[in-house]
Amino acid sequence: MAMRALVGCKRVIDYAVKVRVKPDKTGVVIDGVKHSMNPFDEIAVEEAVRMKEKKLVSEIVAVSCGPAQCQETLRTAMAMGADKAIHVEIPAKEFELVQPIHIAKILAKLATDVKADVVILGKQAIDDDCNQTAQMTAAFLDWPQAVFAAKIEKDGDSLAVTREIDGGTETIKVNVPAVISADLRLNEPRYATLPNIMKAKKKPMEKKTAKDLGVDLTPRIQVISVEDPPVREAGQKVDDVDQLITKLKGLGRI
């Protein structure tokens, strides 16, 4: 099949970090906090590498949008097996207000520029949990989409993607080029081997800006405030179901 895969890797706060809200309530503390590749994007990179091992994919291009530190994320992707990387540099302050729609436009332009046959993204990022980028990217490209992928197989000249749905799973046939988003059970990402980490240093990394790609990053949202969730209240005990209903009615819950 020999497709070219474009894989998105977002640099997010590490899942194990205790996230704290900034005292000025404009966001969360990111300075000095450990960041790593979004776990679902790791799964996406892993899938692309496995597809390359199965000869479905011939070249993997990893892309990350954000501040300079995204280059570390891209090196990790290359250490896992991506062949080259593109860093779309967006300064930290600007990046805080970037939304999936902006990223989707960037990815769509890049997919066309690099002549990608498949775009593989994580289903959502663990910082904003939007679950929008893959879908929007497909729309901008007017390509079919297979989101929440749990399995990707070759089906003649197309792909058979098994996706997670509310009732279980469904398998759909997707023509390429297509956009796929990776769900948790698609695979278990590998640890980068030591020789690959060293080899990643020599793999090419391109730098671009949103302007180069003709994408306007003007924010469409304004963050009013970011707060901690309310402290959990103590529960109340009732003697029987009738009391429960009375209480709930009294609180206006039913």
Place this chain on the structure above:
Amino acid sequence: MSNFHHLVSRSGRTLLRNFQKVKKRDLQYVQLRNVSLVPELPESHEMLRSTCRDFAEGELKPIAAKLDKEHLYPTEQIKKMGDLGLMAIAIKEELGGAGLDYLAYAIAMEEISRGCASCGAVMSSHNSLYLGPLKNFGTKAQAEKFITPFTNGDRVGCFALSEPGNGSDAGAASTNARTNGDNFVLNGTKSWITNGYESEATVVFATTDKSLKHKGISTFVLPKPIKGLSLGKKEDKLGIRGSSTCNLIFEDCEIPKDCLIGKAGQGFKIAMMTLDEGRIGVAGQGLGIAQASLDCAMEYAEKRIAFGVPILKLQTIQNKIADMAMRIEAARLLTWRAAVLKDAGKPFTKEAAMAKLAASETATFASHQAIQILGGMGYVSDMPAERFYRDARITEIYEGTSEIQRLVIANNIIKEYSNKA
């Protein structure tokens, strides 16, 4: 009077000359210092550190207590480490290794040992002690047979130098190798052999010419199992219980002549050189145990309330934290310096000994303090502090006791200060 003046000015000139000599030596070291005292690691090494840490936290930390309690050898984990390239870090890629430098090895050893010191022991013994002599002195044929199949974690090797009758006194090796036609015949017992049970090959030191004393020792490599080699009982150790330790008993064990590594009589030199390199690895292991102890103590001190506050707010605990952290940082810098010197092809014996001494004593100190900070909780196996305490102890003993390290350092210092022309 004139004689006296003559003497003074001559000794004055000697002093000045020696001062200039020392300055020239220092200049070399100043240039190195810029490289070796870099506070941040190069990007690739930082990535390596990150990967090894993720691996250790995901694959080793969860099972370390079980391996220790049940004295289990970590077969699966060693295989996974092999897949990452950790079981042949400094071996050339053509031979199946990762082709990395000793700084990478030191970092990897620390991160792996931080997760599980037993895995660290298996890893360091295999990388430095077993692969070392073969890498530095082995023939191509020996490399094919005894290096390449041992690079991916499927097989490990071991190193047999110590005997029941001599540990620090390595030159007094009594295991002997006499010739019998085209073969050597080994007789004797080696003790305290790490990976003794699981290894499929061993590097052995035996006397080929007793009259030459320590210059009559030779190095051999042989496969296991082999006729004439039997294993003693598995030792019941205080710590690193996931790795096996036992005696190797040679009784008329016949091996072909091509099992000789290097030249006859080179054994002692090979052993010393191998131990020099190995010290950097063990220093890494000590650092890992010490760091794990500090991490454990910090996690506990954040949560434990005494006298109305988390105990990390109390001065006594803060003193301990500071001492632990400082010693770890100092030992780490010494370790990296030794590694960088070795990678640059410079003499590193003194620095390696300093690193091993510092890191091992820091490991015992830090794990001791970690138990102290945890109090009663530190004494029970529910928390890993007691395991770190037991694991740390070996680092001051194997690969050259702390006392031997001090002798090595002192001898190097004496040489530096001496007036040799």
